[in-house]
Each structure stands twice: as structure tokens, then as C-alpha cells.
Amino acid sequence: MPLHLLILGGTTEARELAGRLAAELPAVRVTSSLAGRVAAPRLPHGEVRIGGFGGPDGMADWLRDHAVDALIDATHPFAGTISRNAALAAAHAHVPLLALRRPGWVPVEGDRWHPVDSLAAAAALLPDLGRRVFLTTGRTGIAAFAGLDDLWFLLRSVDPPQPPAPRRLRVLLDRGPFTLDGERALLRAHAIDVLVTKDSGGPATAPKLAAAREAAVPVVVVRRPPPPDGVPTVPDVAAALAWVRERAAG
The missing domain is CATH 3.40.50.720 (NAD(P)-binding Rossmann-like Domain)
Structure with missing residues (x-):
């Protein structure tokens, strides 16, 4: 067999x-x-x-x-x-x-990373970092940010999220891989001043990190769970x- x-x-x-x-x-x-x-x-x-x-x-x-x-x-x-x-x-x-x-991803010179252990910790940190948030953490964790009514969110995910969700939310349905030029344009078009991501690693979604570095945008990075x-x-x-x-x- x-x-x-x-x-x-x-x-x-x-x-x-x-x-x-x-x-x-x-x-x-x-x-x-x-x-x-x-x-x-x-x-x-x-x-x-x-x-x-x-x-x-x-x-x-x-x-x-x-x-x-x-x-x-x-x-x-x-x-x-x-x-x-x-x-x-x-x-x-x-x-x-x-x-x-x-x-996983490794920070390089110029990165403004803020590592955290959970989405809840990321949400708690956001008001001190910016007002226009680019969320790339997936649709299933959106509830962690639901109470941040003073912030504006752009969520990029493959499928639409389910409530609860932030009151001021725009959803962009898209699937990687993404390009550096595309990520630069996205940050500019939406005046993003803080990025939230999980340390998923790999090249398909890494260009957002380079775009954030170039624009001096702080990045909240959720650490991986231990294997x-x-x-x-x-x-x-x-x-x-x-x-x-x-x-x-x-």
C-alpha cells in the first residue's frame, strides 16, 4: 500500500x-x-x-x-x-x-514595531499610536477592536467580517500576494497612521511592512503562539x- x-x-x-x-x-x-x-x-x-x-x-x-x-x-x-x-x-x-x-518576520533598521501577545493587547495600544488604523489581522479577530469608536479602521480580509466590529470601519476584500507599490498607495489613499498585523511571516504579505517603514508608520505586531x-x-x-x-x- x-x-x-x-x-x-x-x-x-x-x-x-x-x-x-x-x-x-x-x-x-x-x-x-x-x-x-x-x-x-x-x-x-x-x-x-x-x-x-x-x-x-x-x-x-x-x-x-x-x-x-x-x-x-x-x-x-x-x-x-x-x-x-x-x-x-x-x-x-x-x-x-x-x-x-x-x-517569522524580523524587524530591520527604520521599523517602528510594537510587539504584543494578543489582539486585545493590540487594541489597547492603538489610541496612543494613531487614529487611522490598517488592520491586516483577518476578519475573525475584528471583535477585539469593536469598542474603539474614536478610531477609523480599514480591514483587509478575504471574506467579510461578522459583528461585533468597530463603528467606523471600511472593509477591503482582497487576497495576497501584495506589491510594495500597492501597499504604498493604500497607506497614502487612506491616510493610514498605524498598522496592525500578525507575525504570519512569508513574502506574500510582507510588502506592507516595507511600506510602513518608508512612511514611518508604527506597526503593532502580534506575536505567534508557541508551538x-x-x-x-x-x-x-x-x-x-x-x-x-x-x-x-x-
């Missing part, structure tokens, strides 16, 4: 990994799992399932029922719940687990592919 790999995906890296496996290791059966939070997700190559598992026990049952031989957690760096569930499920089902995590203990982690698709190749050969 071919090795059956489950990829917990939804990220650029997850889609790239599924595509490269199809091209380079076609004997490996690949199933990608998407959470279903985006209305029209970009689908990876191969088999796809959409929706939750019902917690770590439900995921462990799915791993056993579908004879999964290896599991790769390639979810968003802020998908802490699914990563914890994956670690528990893999241990219960005795399935090897690898985490694929793109490196589950004991889970081996690789920074790129090539390393994840090598991990799968070892298991397919063994």
Missing part, C-alpha cells in the same frame, strides 16, 4: 507541498484538509477534505479510519487550536507528525518534502 499523508493546510506552503508531492512522489497518496473558514479557498492538488474533525479525538479517529501513515501540520502560524489538536491526535493514533512553519511541545518543525517545503521521502522509502 502507498504511504498515505494527511496535510493540514490552507496555506501557500501546504498547497506547494501537495503539488510537489504529486510531481515528485506520485506514489504517495496525499489528502489535504482545509478548515472551511474561507468561502472560496484555493484548492491544492490531490484529495481534499473540508471541515473540522471534532477535536483531537475526532482527528485521531480519522487518522486511524483512513489509514494515515504520516501527518504534516502546515496550517497558519496562528492556528494554535488545530496545531494542539494535531499533536494530541498524532500521539493517540501513533502517527508521525511534522510541523511546517514559515519563519506544541515536542513536535519537530521545518521552515520550508523542501525540508518537508525530504521528511516525506524518507518515510515513503522506509
Whole structure:
């Protein structure tokens, strides 16, 4: 029987990994799992399932029922719940687990970063930094900013947010990758004087940081949650592919 790999995906890296496996290791059966939070997700190559598992026990049952031989957690760096569930499920089902995590961003000279540990902490900091806020933290965390009625917000997200939300809010529906010229123009057009982002890492959404640096706009950066203990982690698709190749050969 071919090795059956489950990829917990939804990220650029997850889609790239599924595509490269199809091209380079076609004997490996690949199933990608998407959470279903985006209305029209970009689908990876191969088999796809959409929706939750019902917690770590439900995921462990799915791993056993579908004879999964290896599991790769390639979810968003802020998908802490699914990563914890994956670690528990893999241990219960005795399935090897690898985490694929793109490196976080690193500040450079000229950056005016204000690191915080949560969206709530970011919201508390905003009144001291600016009045016109560019939110790039996703639609699901918008409630953290709902009480800041004196501030104006531009939220960029793939899908529209649900209430509660800030009273003075404009929503821009868009999906990366974004360009530096586009981000410069966006900051100017909306007179943005503070940016809020999560440290998601990667090049697709990094141009906003360069645009903010050039414009001397302060950036509130929400730190990543810590990864589950004991889970081996690789920074790129090539390393994840090598991990799968070892298991397919063994």
C-alpha cells in the first residue's frame, strides 16, 4: 500500500507541498484538509477534505479510519487550536507528525514595531499610536477592536467580517500576494497612521511592512503562539518534502 499523508493546510506552503508531492512522489497518496473558514479557498492538488474533525479525538479517529501513515501540520502560524489538536491526535493514533512553519518576520533598521501577545493587547495600544488604523489581522479577530469608536479602521480580509466590529470601519476584500507599490498607495489613499498585523511571516504579505517603514508608520505586531511541545518543525517545503521521502522509502 502507498504511504498515505494527511496535510493540514490552507496555506501557500501546504498547497506547494501537495503539488510537489504529486510531481515528485506520485506514489504517495496525499489528502489535504482545509478548515472551511474561507468561502472560496484555493484548492491544492490531490484529495481534499473540508471541515473540522471534532477535536483531537475526532482527528485521531480519522487518522486511524483512513489509514494515515504520516501527518504534516502546515496550517497558519496562528492556528494554535488545530496545531494542539494535531499533536494530541498524532500521539493517540501513533502517527508521525511534522510541523511546517514559515519563519517569522524580523524587524530591520527604520521599523517602528510594537510587539504584543494578543489582539486585545493590540487594541489597547492603538489610541496612543494613531487614529487611522490598517488592520491586516483577518476578519475573525475584528471583535477585539469593536469598542474603539474614536478610531477609523480599514480591514483587509478575504471574506467579510461578522459583528461585533468597530463603528467606523471600511472593509477591503482582497487576497495576497501584495506589491510594495500597492501597499504604498493604500497607506497614502487612506491616510493610514498605524498598522496592525500578525507575525504570519512569508513574502506574500510582507510588502506592507516595507511600506510602513518608508512612511514611518508604527506597526503593532502580534506575536505567534508557541508551538506544541515536542513536535519537530521545518521552515520550508523542501525540508518537508525530504521528511516525506524518507518515510515513503522506509
